[in-house]
Amino acid sequence: MNKQTDLSTYVHAAAHRNYSPLKRILWFYVNTLIFKTGLFPSSRLKVMLLRCFGAKVGKKVVIRPGVNIKHPWLLSIGTHAWIGENVWIDNLVQVSIGNHVCLSQGATLLTGSHNYKDPAFGLITGAVTLEDGVWIGARATVNHSITASSHAVLTAGSVATKNLEAWFIYQGNPASKTRPRFIS
Template sequence: MKTDLSTFTGEGSPGFIAKVKYFIWLLFSNMFFLTNIPYPNILKVSILRYFGAKIGHHVVIKPWVKIKFPWKLKLGNYVWLGEEAWIDNISEIIIGNHVCISQGALLLTGNHDYKKSSFDLMTRGITLEDGVWVGAKSTVSGGVILKSHSVLTVGSFTSKDLAPFTINQGNPAQVVKHREIN
């Protein structure tokens, strides 16, 4: 067998209303999020809430943050989304309180089944518990839970859950030490 992308069907074609909703979101996203214009956070949060995101208080959203589907996003209180963070949430992403997602980090809920000739789409959610820090240019893949106060350091990758209060580094990320907070 060989890969045959002509047989790919994805998760099914969205209906007309879903396509219109996504198109309108893309317009707002490009106007208010994917820009250097420093729109106030309250405006960005209001737009995300209008599109179905569940968002806590005191959320900071820097310029160039890319969010695929706001209606599949839950952010707790005091969440920071750094410049060029990419929340590729085909499945639900839940982010707890006091979480920092640094610049250029990628939360990726979709992948493909390379074992099937049709290269089927596979999606799995991501959960970042309270106090998590995802370092700059790091990647978290679908189906992963970053447990309370775990850290994924700069440029690291994980496809596995991270234990609470650990600092994890590399590709694949490995525990390098215990996180102590004073």
């Protein structure tokens, strides 16, 4: 007979363990009141706050309303990056966003999952890296341990379960390489 999932045995191995509880609580409220709402549309304010909480953020970054960032101290964003409305950066471990990267509305970056074979549903994590010029389309999802290489495109609604090669367009669930990307 198969064992069953037993969530009472789950061990919370969160990435924020090395950060003070006060910092985590403060970020929870800043994220809820400033980032996840439309009350403060200013990218400058958001960039300043991200830096205060340990994120590395380049110049001319645009952060739209409704963005949800789990742990800013595990985030780096290059110059001229765009983060669209309702983007979710669920970064239990490092997320690196390069220069001139566009995360369209509702895109999700996931750095964690669970081991479905483990009765305790153990946490699995892996960094996400979006190299320069990458475009993640609206409502697309990038799973943990994925690198989207230079100028790769993940089309709207697609799900990246494997690394994306440079200068190619990926589509579907799971995403597959459909054609080269050309910029004229």
